[in-house]
Amino acid sequence: MIGSVNVLLVHQNFPGQFKHLAPALVARGDRVVALAMNQSEPMDGVEIHRSTPRIGTGSQLSWAQEFETKLIRGEATFRTALELRAAGFEPDVILAHPGWGDSLFLKDVWPQARLAIYCEYFYAMAGGDADFDPEFPLGDDQEARNIRLKLKGLPQKLHFSMANRGLAPTEFQKSTYPAGFRDRITVVHDGIDTRTIRPITTGRITTGNGLSVTRDDEVITFVARNLEPYRGYHIFMRALPALLRARPNARVFIIGNNGTGYGARPPEGSNWRDIFLREVKDQLDMSRVHFAGSLAYPVFLELLSISRLHIYLTYPFVLSWSLLEAMALGTPILASDTAPLREVIQHGENGMLFPFFDPVALADQGAAMLADDALRRRLSENARSTAVERYDLKDVCLPRQLAFVDGLAQDSPLPPILENDL
Template identity: 40%
Template sequence: MQILFLHPNFPAQFRHLATELAKNPKNRVVFGTKRKEGQIQGVVKAIYTPSREARPETHHYVRPLENAVLQGQAVYRIAEQLKSQGFVPDVVYGHSGWGPTLFIKDIFPKAELLCFFEWFYHAHGTDADFDPKEPLNADAEAKIRIKNSPILTDLYSCDRGLSPTYWQREQFPPEFHSKITVRHDGVDTDYFKPIPGAKLVLNDKKLDLSEVEEIVTYVGRGMEPYRGFPQFMEAVSILLKRRPNCHVVIVGEDRVAYGRSLPDGKTYKQLMLETFSYDLSRLHFTGSLPYSEYLKVIQASSVHVYLTRPFVLSWSMLEAMSTGCVILGSNTPPVQEVIEDGVNGLLVDFFAVDRIVERIEEVLEHPDKMAKLRVKARETVQERYALAKLLPEHIKWICQKP
């Protein structure tokens, strides 16, 4: 089989799939991406570069669509080169939304087009209007509607699609649900596993918490309201005053990965540090970490806090569960699909800072009582999200004949 993966980043959601498919000498695997860094053995990278970005004079509702078209156009040009070299894929599997899949049916009309459908945007009822302090105006509502344009094109054009969770599939128009299979990317439960009594030492970060018994952890690509960073930081300011032996470890970059940045150019980390007082000797920002170091953090965690708006579920929550963390999650739909309060984790109102503090303390004060939650959290991932189970199913789905 000849398969073409498409994703602006590399290897993103397709890492395990591309790796596994490339092991079969009968397969030829090409990965179209904008990212030059990184390699997978047996996978040929085809770098595409859009000719420009959306012009400033383009109507601001339409700029995301223009960027998607420019990305699709760049992929088309790369596809022409591949075709001239004799590579004509049987299957093209791409991430929908950014545009790389838009013109695949034009350049490779006989290829089966599969799309990874991560999110469909709504002005009301999910992430965009979740915070009552951030009401939407008519401009924002209209822009969100038009933002779905490349996704709708993919929904029409694709032969089949996939969403990682039922909650995420629910966001897509019901008339397309029959095209979309629900299957998570999968968590490597052999890698993300508990180590009883694990101690946290990150030599590169000069961080030694090996003598600390209370470690609260938080992980995100960035630090933004979408993932409850302001609420978490306010809770931390209270928690560190109440518990003199508690340390907090935050993994992630000082940037906004999802949602809007602050208008004055400050980061949310800067804003929180200016707004609340902290004992900075017990508040540790590690920045982005390699997997091996990130694993050490969650293995040593006393309680792992995961807050999210009604939006895409993070891999990090499932990885932390697989590692046997006690998860304190927000009682929002993406989390509720996985966590049942008091069974395999704990849930709390996203905005209830005092309650977040109380539930963190509940875990810290009763570690023995929480042991069953740790076991059940890992069992949940092993039963429903284990890579060892899902990867063969995913490959079978890719390879099935139309």
């Protein structure tokens, strides 16, 4: 630690990815101020200021709306920053999530502050999520799609010449960024509290109709914030009839909301959950299929703790915290063989991988895992070890995050980055 640091955290949904870092900074004596766009819960020791946009989008052109929204947010945050500066606040470092445009103009307010951006994901025209699933193209012709992606990445790109550093949670997410900025990105995960999230032997879940399940039952779990193609919900549902036929005593709990977080929206008046359920419903015993919706966090962890098989899929995109939480609980993992997961899962060691677009392979591999107690025990132990050794909050990630902030505070003035380098 280098002494007390004035830290400004910027996230439209504060605390977001800074939920562990913010209180840790306060605990060691730093002054922590946060700028948010949406309503935030109070956090001890953190001064939270909410910016309110003065106008709504007015552009008729959808291409313009994408960037206009970011400018409106940036202007609102800029004016809040001016008020903070007038009140005497001068941040040594700014750590901002740039994806929504909130931090576009903060270096105009505090040019001497050292800026780092949270590098969650940089949209690319090829090789990422945009062209991954041919069943769900982004719409328009390829040229128009590429322009939309270029506009989507522009707010982040405007930060590159201003930012001393970047912070990415995984190597895969770092790899999505342009080479001219990638060398400035440090990889440190947000962290999983493996002291709290640990194997539970006494877990029990009771459903609304009075059904009670424990570790003695054959429980399969699938989790996504929203049940949608980006997280492989369509592939999972297509595999489910064969998987449940092969395991007649198994029941599945599907956790997630009915909205759309990423990618293509469903037809008007419907949702992806129902679309893909209808596709296979006549092949399922629905008494063994439980849609749990969104669960309170302790209940969510307890359900994962009794799961004999946790199935997780994702496009080449942001890795979900739920995957690492399941690993910390020692839940056996069956996951899609996509880049974010190959970074975490070593096939046959701490989990199993299957081709994303192959529901037959999913069902076959899942049934084989459920039939092999020794394999699941080994995968469970190794998954837990991976979570502790690489992603533990207190001993691994948080110390590295604090060191990142301290290194940022000591950085020299930023040399310009030529646009051609990006």
